[in-house]
Structures are given as C-alpha cells and as structure tokens.
Amino acid sequence: xxxxxxxxxxxxxxxxxxxxxxxxxxxxxxxxxxxxxxxxxxxxxxxxxxxxxxxxxxxxxxxxxxxxxxxxxxxxxxxxxxxxxxxxxxxxxxxxxxxxxxxxxxxxxxxxxxxxxxxxxxxxxxxxxxxxxxxxxxxxxxxxxxxxxxxxxxxxxxxxxxxxxxxxxxxxxxxxxxxxxxxxxxxxxxxxxxxxxxxxxxxxxxxxxxxxxxxxxxxxxxxxxxxxxxxxxxxxxxxxxxxxxxxxxxxxxxxxxxxxxxxxxxxxxxxxxxxxxxxxxxxxxxxxxxxxxxxxxxxxxxxxxxxxxxxxxxxxxxxxxxxxxxxxxxxxxxxxxxxxxxxxxxxxxxxxxxxxxxxxxxxxxx
Amino acid sequence: xxxxxxxxxxxxxxxxxxxxxxxxxxxxxxxxxxxxxxxxxxxxxxxxxxxxxxxxxxxxxxxxxxxxxxxxxxxxxxxxxxxxxxxxxxxxxxxxxxxxxxxxxxxxxxxxxxxxxxxxxxxxxxxxxxxxxxxxxxxxxxxxxxxxxxxxxxxxxxxxxxxxxxxxxxxxxxxxxxxxxxxxxxxxxxxxxxxxxxxxxxxxxxxxxxxxxxxxxxxxxxxxxxxxxxxxxxxxxxxxxxxxxxxxxxxxxxxxxxxxxxxxxxxxxxxxxxxxxxxxxxxxxxxxxxxxxxxxxxxxxxxxxxxxxxxxxxxxxxxxxxxxxxxxxxxxxxxxxxxxxxxxxxxxxxxxxxxxxxxxxxxxxx
Numbered sequence: 001x002x003x004x005x006x007x008x009x010x011x012x013x014x015x016x017x018x019x020x021x022x023x024x025x026x027x028x029x030x031x032x033x034x035x036x037x038x039x040x041x042x043x044x045x046x047x048x049x050x051x052x053x054x055x056x057x058x059x060x061x062x063x064x065x066x067x068x069x070x071x072x073x074x075x076x077x078x079x080x081x082x083x084x085x086x087x088x089x090x091x092x093x094x095x096x097x098x099x100x101x102x103x104x105x106x107x108x109x110x111x112x113x114x115x116x117x118x119x120x121x122x123x124x125x126x127x128x129x130x131x132x133x134x135x136x137x138x139x140x141x142x143x144x145x146x147x148x149x150x151x152x153x154x155x156x157x158x159x160x161x162x163x164x165x166x167x168x169x170x171x172x173x174x175x176x177x178x179x180x181x182x183x184x185x186x187x188x189x190x191x192x193x194x195x196x197x198x199x200x201x202x203x204x205x206x207x208x209x210x211x212x213x214x215x216x217x218x219x220x221x222x223x224x225x226x227x228x229x230x231x232x233x234x235x236x237x238x239x240x241x242x243x244x245x246x247x248x249x250x251x252x253x254x255x256x257x258x259x260x261x262x263x264x265x266x267x268x269x270x271x272x273x274x275x276x277x278x279x280x281x282x283x284x285x286x287x288x289x290x291x292x293x294x295x296x297x298x299x300x301x302x303x304x305x306x307x308x309x310x311x312x313x314x315x316x317x318x319x320x321x322x323x324x325x326x327x328x329x330x331x332x333x334x335x336x337x338x339x340x341x342x343x344x345x346x347x348x349x350x351x352x353x354x355x356x357x358x359x360x361x362x363x364x365x366x
Numbered sequence: 367x368x369x370x371x372x373x374x375x376x377x378x379x380x381x382x383x384x385x386x387x388x389x390x391x392x393x394x395x396x397x398x399x400x401x402x403x404x405x406x407x408x409x410x411x412x413x414x415x416x417x418x419x420x421x422x423x424x425x426x427x428x429x430x431x432x433x434x435x436x437x438x439x440x441x442x443x444x445x446x447x448x449x450x451x452x453x454x455x456x457x458x459x460x461x462x463x464x465x466x467x468x469x470x471x472x473x474x475x476x477x478x479x480x481x482x483x484x485x486x487x488x489x490x491x492x493x494x495x496x497x498x499x500x501x502x503x504x505x506x507x508x509x510x511x512x513x514x515x516x517x518x519x520x521x522x523x524x525x526x527x528x529x530x531x532x533x534x535x536x537x538x539x540x541x542x543x544x545x546x547x548x549x550x551x552x553x554x555x556x557x558x559x560x561x562x563x564x565x566x567x568x569x570x571x572x573x574x575x576x577x578x579x580x581x582x583x584x585x586x587x588x589x590x591x592x593x594x595x596x597x598x599x600x601x602x603x604x605x606x607x608x609x610x611x612x613x614x615x616x617x618x619x620x621x622x623x624x625x626x627x628x629x630x631x632x633x634x635x636x637x638x639x640x641x642x643x644x645x646x647x648x649x650x651x652x653x654x655x656x657x658x659x660x661x662x663x664x665x666x667x668x669x670x671x672x673x674x675x676x677x678x679x680x681x682x683x684x685x686x687x688x689x690x691x692x693x694x695x696x697x698x699x700x701x702x703x704x705x706x707x708x709x710x711x712x713x714x715x716x717x718x719x720x721x722x723x724x725x726x727x728x729x730x731x732x
Contacts, residue, residue, distance in 0.1 A: 107581065108581070125689065133580055155524045156519050157520040167535070168534065170635075174522075174540055189599065190535075190635070191635065193558070193561050194557055195559050219709075233638075260716075260718060261701075263715060264715035265600040265712060271557040314709045314710065316708040320717070323720075349629060349631070350630075353689050354700075
C-alpha cells in the first residue's frame with residue numbers, strides 16, 4: 001500500500017510540489033487517510049513505522065531502546081500488563097515488552113496512527129498511546145497524526161489528556177495532532193475558507209433575476225438581490241452558481257464568467273470567505289420560488305435594480321453592479337472556466353482565466 | 367449580549383443576506399460563539415432560550431411541560447438527583463424539577479449550548495444533555511449546536527453516545543451538532559477549501575524568480591518552479607503571495623494582479639483547493655534561500671523557464687505561463703485587489719476585479 005512519490009505534496013508553511021495546487025490522486029486503498037493528501041507531504045510507505053511486521057500487535061524490547069526512558073517504559077509495561085490482565089503467569093512474554101500503536105511513517109519525520117487498528121479499551125489506549133509517544137520521541141519523530149473515528153469517541157479524552165490537540169473534524173472522525181519537536185508546530189492547517197457564489201442573470205429585455213429572502217434583516221427588507229449561496233462539497237463554482245439560481249428561482253441558466261470575487265475574513269466559524277460573482281445566461285423564463293428560503297423572486301429591469309438605495313449607498317454593491325454592466329457593454333473581461341488536466345496529478349480541474357481574442361469573451365480588444 | 371440583526375447571515379442551503387459574502391462583524395462579547403456567525407442565520411438573543419433567568423441552573427416543572435414525556439423527564443430527574451447526591455431530604459426542591467443545559471435560541475429554531483456553562487462531570491452531563499434533548503424535541507427545536515472546549519474533552523463521548531455528530535474542530539474545541547427534525551440536516555457545512563498562491567515574479571531583464579524544492583518527487587527533480595504556498599489564517603491573497611515569495615527566496619515584491627486561479631477537489635483532508643496565480647513586481651534582487659523548504663532559488667530567463675519539459679508537456683502549466691506572458695505583453699487582463707467596505711457588515715474586505723481604462727491595468731483597450 002503506497003502512494004507514488006509523484007503524488008507527494010508539501011504543506012506546513014506551504015509549498016506546493018504540484019505547481020498549481022496541492023491536488024493529487026489518492027489510491028482508494030489509502031482513502032481512509034485523507035490527511036495523507038498533503039500533510040507536509042505525507043507519503044504512505046509499504047511498511048509500518050516501527051517494525052517490518054504487519055501484525056497489529058508489535059512489541060519493543062526495553063533493552064532494545066536502551067536505558068533512556070527504560071523505567072518509564074517498564075512502568076508502561078506493568079500498566080499494560082494490569083490492563084490486559086497479564087500477570088506473573090506469563091512473565092517472559094510481557095515483562096520486557098511494550099505495545100506500540102500501529103502507524104505509518106510520513107515523508108517528513110512524522111507518524112500517522114492507523115485509525116483502523118486502535119484499541120477499543122480507553123485504558124489500554126491510554127497506556128499504549130503513552131508508550132508509543134515515548135518511543136516516537138526517542139526516535140526523533142515530529143508530527144503525530146491521530147484520527148479517531150466517531151465509533152471510538154471514548155478515546156478522545158485520553159488523547160487530549162496525553163497532550164494531543166484537535167486539528168479538525170468531519171462527521172465521521174476527529175483528527176488530533178501532537179507536535180513533538182521544540183519550536184512552532186509545522187503541521188498544515190485545517191481548511192480555511194467557505195466559498196460562496198452569486199448569480200447575475202440578465203435576459204434579452206435587460207431584466208435581472210432578483211430575489212427577496214425569507215430570513216432578512218430590517219436593513220435589507222424590500223431589497224431585491226441577486227441569488228446567492230455556498231457551493232457544495234467538491235462542487236465547481238460555475239456549477240454552484242447555476243444550481244443556486246435554479247434552487248432559488250427555478251430558472252435554468254448557463255455560466256458565462258466569474259466577474260469578480262470578494263475575500264472577507266473571520267466569517268463562518270471564524271473562517272474566511274471567498275465569494276464569486278458569476279455572470280449567467282438564462283435558459284428559461286418561468287420563475288418558481290423556493291419556499292424554504294426565498295420570499296419572492298422576479299425579473300427586474302436593470303435600471304430599477306441599480307436604483308435601489310441599498311445598491312446606490314453601498315460602495316461594494318455599486319462597484320460590483322457597475323462591473324456587471326461594463327461586462328454587458330463589452331468593456332470588461334471576466335474569467336471563464338476551462339477544464340484542464342495537469343500531468344502532476346492527472347486530475348481534471350478548473351482553470352479560470354480571461355479568454356482573449358475570441359468572440360465569446362466580449363473582450364476581443366484586450 | 368446581542369448581535370445586530372443587520373449582522374445576521376444565513377447559510378444551510380446557502381443564502382447570503384449580505385449579498386456579497388457571509389462576512390459580518392461579531393461583537394467581542396460573543397466571539398466565543400464562532401458558529402454564531404452564520405449557522406443558518408444564528409443570532410444571539412438577549413435572553414436565554416428557556417427561562418428569562420440568567421442563572422446557570424434553570425429548572426422546568428414536569429407539570430409545566432404537560433404529560434408528554436413526563437415519565438421520561440421524571441426519570442431524568444431521579445437520575446439527576448442520584449448523580450447530584452440529592453435525596454429525599456430535599457424533596458421539594460428537586461422532586462419535580464429537571465435541569466436543562468444553558469443555551470441560546472437561534473433565529474432558525476435551533477439551540478446553541480453555552481460552552482462556558484457545561485457541567486464538569488460526564489455523568490451529570492449525560493443526564494442533563496439527555497433531558498435537555500427531550501425538552502428541545504418537545505419544543506420542536508431543530509439544530510442543536512454543542513461546542514465542547516478541549517478542557518472538557520471527557521464530555522465528547524457522552525455527546526456522541528447521545529447521538530451528536532462531529533461538525534468541525536479547531537485547536538481549542540470540537541463542535542458537535544444534533545439535527546432533531548426528520549429529513550435531511552439543514553445545518554451549514556464546515557469550511558470547504560484550502561487557498562494557495564503562486565508568485566510569478568519577473569524583473570526588467572525578463573528573468574523569472576524560480577525555486578527548486580527540497581521535498582521533490584522524481585517527476586519534478588531539476589524542475590524550476592514558481593514560489594508557491596498556502597495563505598495563512600485571515601491572510602489576504604495579495605499578502606500571502608508576497609509573503610511566500612519573501613519566505614522562499616528573500617525577494618521583496620509587490621502584488622500586481624491575480625492572473626488566473628485553479629479549482630481542484632478532494633485534496634487536503636479531502637477538501638477542495640483554490641490556487642491563485644499572482645503576478646508580482648520585484649522590489650529587490652538578492653536571493654536568500656529558505657533552507658527549510660527550498661533547495662535552490664534563482665532568476666531564470668523567461669525563455670529558459672518556459673522551455674522546461676515539465677512546462678512544455680503539461681497543458682495546465684503551459685496555459686498559465688502563456689497567460690502570464692500575454693499579461694506582460696498587455697494582451698491580457700488579470701484581477702487587481704481593491705479594498706472595499708460594505709454597509710451590510712461594515713467590514714473592510716478585498717474585491718478582486720479588472721481595472722479597465724487605467725494605465726496600471728495594461729488593459730486600457732478592454
């Protein structure tokens with residue numbers, strides 16, 4: 001079970017081995033290690049970190065690791081014996097052995113604990129985690145990645161007590177990390193952004209597709225706005241904009257260009273927010289309002305839309321709408337989406353850039 | 367302690383009350399509730415959800431909530447009495463009372479548990495959480511937000527056992543949620559993207575600033591690439607690009623434009639990746655290599671850089687570099703950054719768009 005070195009990507013302070021993103025193909029076999037994608041270039045190796053054995057129970061002789069921490073390890077051993085009910089009756093097997101968590105080395109001196117081979121019992125886990133850390137410290141390891149599936153939530157307080165910190169969580173697991181070296185932690189950060197889209201949909205009658213929202217602050221009561229929303233997991237920006245317009249208004253449309261984008265910080269869950277204003281071409285006319293989130297939707301004359309006080313009085317709204325109008329007048333270039341594949345990761349991704357010298361771009365004189 | 371309604375923002379399926387992002391100002395007083403920012407428009411109310419009392423212990427008479435679930439609540443009460451060591455000696459105080467977790471209502475029928483008033487004892491928490499859920503269900507509440515600080519990690523398995531799911535985690539806490547209604551969970555998703563930047567820095571001698579990375583796959587051995595990296599928490603794209611170039615090469619530079627960006631999926635921690643290629647103007651010449659991540663850095667003739675097989679053979683790299691060259695030849699318009707404030711949230715944010723009809727844009731004929 002290994003990942004091609006060509007798939008390695010480094011994060012931390014933030015290098016991309018793949019020049020234009022950290023994206024890479026991950027074999028299905030290691031999909032259960034999402035963090036392998038790019039944690040400072042984690043790369044799965046064909047063998048375990050400590051022993052060549054692929055057994056889920058591996059042992060380390062106290063003598064083998066020398067006197068350093070020997071007493072500590074012996075104590076762990078005794079604790080392990082107590083927890084596992086081993087006693088004097090099997091002195092030869094346990095008295096000088098320590099169990100170490102199954103883990104994989106990563107390419108940057110770190111360790112990735114195998115989430116599929118964790119002990120069930122919190123006390124056993126406490127003992128094994130402690131002795132594993134002692135060993136990893138002696139081995140000069142750096143970052144430890146501990147992914148605890150939701151079914152093993154009882155192990156979370158044990159890991160925290162041992163000094164692990166939360167890194168991120170998804171529905172099915174919480175990821176904890178432990179940075180062994182002195183100095184600042186060099187492990188990569190969690191996802192940092194939410195991505196939203198807004199659709200500027202205008203028809204041949206110079207009417208803009210606008211909505212009024214159900215959950216509206218007094219400030220924006222009566223304000224007709226563009227359909228907006230967040231893109232879904234792994235959704236394209238151009239797809240998300242079309243979907244949101246369809247969901248909120250029932251109008252089918254096709255993506256033309258990203259006109260502009262806004263970058264704001266400290267927003268949802270204190271994360272940052274990237275919002276892409278997209279120009280869309282309508283493909284239908286009949287409006288069907290989404291009762292869940294939308295109060296009303298209609299086609300509104302562009303002039304009437306722009307004259308709304310909230311747009312006239314807001315420098316940002318005013319600017320964005322003026323750009324959209326410039327784009328309609330072919331005095332502006334937005335970014336269109338192009339599907340490209342890079343040899344680095346072999347994956348199809350979307351590259352957004354101006355298309356110059358083409359009729360479609362409306363920007364032929366750029 | 368309240369948040370102005372004008373600061374409300376809705377997520378879930380993804381509406382933005384603030385038309386051009388979900389960003390909003392959050393009073394310091396409620397900073398400890400990051401999820402208040404936008405969880406389907408959560409808005410902190412001036413009072414608690416269940417009682418006007420601001421006491422951390424509030425009680426609910428079994429009679430007050432009628433016969434529905436009365437037995438269940440009575441059982442919870444007894445359990446609570448046992449856990450809290452209350453007995454027959456104080457029948458009048460406890461016999462018909464249930465403790466409910468301190469929480470705030472949100473604007474969308476949900477509940478936000480106060481993370482600063484959680485019980486210490488996991489058994490007490492188990493009892494109170496269970497009875498609180500019973501009550502919230504009877505009240506027809508929807509999404510429950512439970513933020514457990516790392517100091518209270520022992521409560522995590524209790525919440526999971528009660529049916530809560532992980533939503534996200536940051537260093538200091540794990541956020542769990544419980545969706546009460548039947549049907550799909552409408553709570554907003556976690557952050558979905560990492561954001562990276564690459565710097566195309568070219569000097570007056572037509573030389574590009576390039577690096578070779580220490581952690582390099584055989585595929586890119588000997589390949590000279592642009593400096594790249596991830597932006598930091600709350601960092602601007604234009605700042606991040608300049609910082610990465612400085613960190614990796616020691617070269618000072620100033621941001622000119624975002625030339626293009628790439629959107630890829632299923633990358634770090636299975637999140638998506640937005641990568642912005644930025645054109646930068648060098649402000650210094652002397653290269654100082656970052657020993658930690660960079661093998662070598664130098665100024666390389668543009669032609670020589672482009673002729674590298676990895677660029678010639680990779681459609682994406684080739685396209686991006688051709689765009690950069692078009693930009694140098696004033697045949698392309700990138701997006702420059704503009705600081706704008708919206709009245710909706712009163713915050714300064716960056717709007718990226720083409721500057722037309724200005725000398726700086728090199729795109730005066732757009």
